[in-house]
Amino acid sequence: MKVVIVGAGLSGLVAARELTGHGVDVCVVDKGRSVGGRLATRRIGSARLDHGAQFFTVRTPAFQRRVDDWIDRGLVHVWNHGFDDDDGYPRYVGSAGMNSLAKDLARGLDVETSTMAFTVRAANGEQRWDVVIDDGSARPADAVILTCPIPQSIALLVDSGVELGGPMASADYDRTIGLLATLDGPAALGESGGVQHRDEVFSFIGDNVAKGVSTEQALTFHANPVWSEEHWDDDDLVDRLVAAATPWLGRASIVQAQVKKWRFATPRVVWPEPCWTTADESIVLAGDAFAGPKVEGAHSSGLAAAHALVR
Ligand SMILES: Cc1cc2nc3c(=O)[nH]c(=O)nc-3n(C[C@H](O)[C@H](O)[C@H](O)COP(=O)(O)OP(=O)(O)OC[C@H]3O[C@@H](n4cnc5c(N)ncnc54)[C@H](O)[C@@H]3O)c2cc1C
Incomplete structure (x- = not known):
């Protein structure tokens, strides 16, 4: 199976790693100059600043396993246990900035940055879908995972025949x-x-x-x-x-x-399921709008998207 994932934020990269682990051929495209999306870190002079997500908490065993691995490898540490009072719950950060976690997940994957998906349409060849890039080239796929913010995913599906009505269409x-x-x-x-x-x-x-x-x-x-x-x-x-x-x-x-x-x-609203799929499960929508508007939500949604396809 060949899967194309649009978006190399946390959810897209987690889905890509999980699918790759199951032997699936995965390509990730992202319009940004580097991976990470809202896991973003910038340098100003010799200072380093996180400018998207600032820290994260852990509630689920799957995310705890990932974070434990990051801690063991020196990529993550505990910042504190609360900002006003110590509530006992660790707030974690990427030790070299939050973006370093996305870079770690992307290692060894087929990720094309500065590559903007323009539309998803039915393919003529062996594969079911073409993810068409804004330079006119196409990435054929049996299944596509879209991890952009929902309005952008809906725009990508205009030529696909997949219709997303109801609350999804008004997601903001x-x-x-x-x-x-x-x-x-x-x-x-x-x-x-x-x-x-x-x-x-x-x-x-x-x-x-x-x-x-x-x-x-x-x-x-x-x-x-x-x-x-x-x-x-x-x-x-x-x-x-x-x-x-x-x-x-x-x-x-x-x-x-x-x-x-x-x-x-x-x-503004979180979808009640950790991802959304078409009836034939060849198109999956994922991202933090599906499992909670946080780092952990994006992680959970990426895993759910991969499992939907592997299943
Ligand atoms: C200012 C701010 C502060 C935050 N603070 C926290 C915090 O302290 N703690 C916490 O847990 N969470 C925080 N969050 C939320 C957290 O950052 C997100 O929940 C999580 O990073 C979302 O990951 P994602 O993969 O769902 O989406 P994203 O990271 O947005 O990834 C989507 C990717 O899709 C790409 N893309 C979009 N359209 C296209 C296209 N057409 N073609 C190709 N690529 C495309 C984008 O470039 C992007 O890289 C914060 C977010 C922001 C913005």
């Missing part, structure tokens, strides 16, 4: 605007190195030094969904965000600031 996502800032000294976030929901603008502020991701002082600020939607097209975003960030800087000053916008940051 909250936006997040992020500010990445390097500082000339330590910030004032407190011992845990993270602040959650204690501000009118920001839903999360993370200290990349306290996380153990950066040796240079660097903060990641995520504006909450309401603020992000209201200010999405503002021309003076950097100034606004820097002004909102200032109370959290203590005596430090910002050296460099960059803005990052996530249009499809968080699914």
Whole structure:
């Protein structure tokens, strides 16, 4: 069986690894310049900042096994056990940034980056589907797993004859605007190195030094969904965000600031099943909109998608 997976975020890469382990021929395409999707890490000067997912928790045995393996290999460590109070539950981070976990999963797989899927349509040859790339080339497949945000997956299926009505058709996502800032000294976030929901603008502020991701002082600020939607097209975003960030800087000053916008940051509704398949199980939709809007949800959905095809 030949499977093409659209999206090399966590769900797509987990599905690819699982299928490869079952002897399936898998190709992953992603429009991004590198793998990871919302597991994203950026360098500013010599600082390293996570700018998508900030940390993750573990609830399921399957994800715990993956995380234990990452810990054994030095790829993951515990950041803390809660931001305001110690609730006993570990918050994990990728030791070299969250994106390093995607890179680890992608190792040895057939992954084509800078490769944007344009449409999925019935194939003329031996395979059932062609995943058509925006340069006009095609990747033939017996089955296709789409792990993009749902509106993008629906757009890819327009020529396929597969119709997704009902709640799937109206699926929407909250936006997040992020500010990445390097500082000339330590910030004032407190011992845990993270602040959650204690501000009118920001839903999360993370200290990349306290996380153990950066040796240079660097903060990641995520504006909450309401603020992000209201200010999405503002021309003076950097100034606004820097002004909102200032109370959290203590005596430090910002050296460099960059803005990052996530249009499809968080699914507003989570589908009740960990993935969705056509009746013949040749098209599968997966991603965090199916098993929970978190790192663990994406992992669970990727596994479920692979198991749907192997079954
Ligand atoms: C700002 C922010 C903060 C977050 N913080 C946390 C957190 O602290 N803890 C937590 O657990 N979770 C967090 N999350 C959520 C977590 O990052 C996601 O749930 C998870 O990474 C989603 O993985 P995914 O594989 O489902 O999707 P994605 O990572 O979005 O992967 C989808 C991939 O599809 C690709 N793609 C889309 N369209 C096409 C196309 N046409 N052709 C080819 N490729 C395409 C994209 O480039 C992308 O790489 C956060 C997310 C954001 C945005």
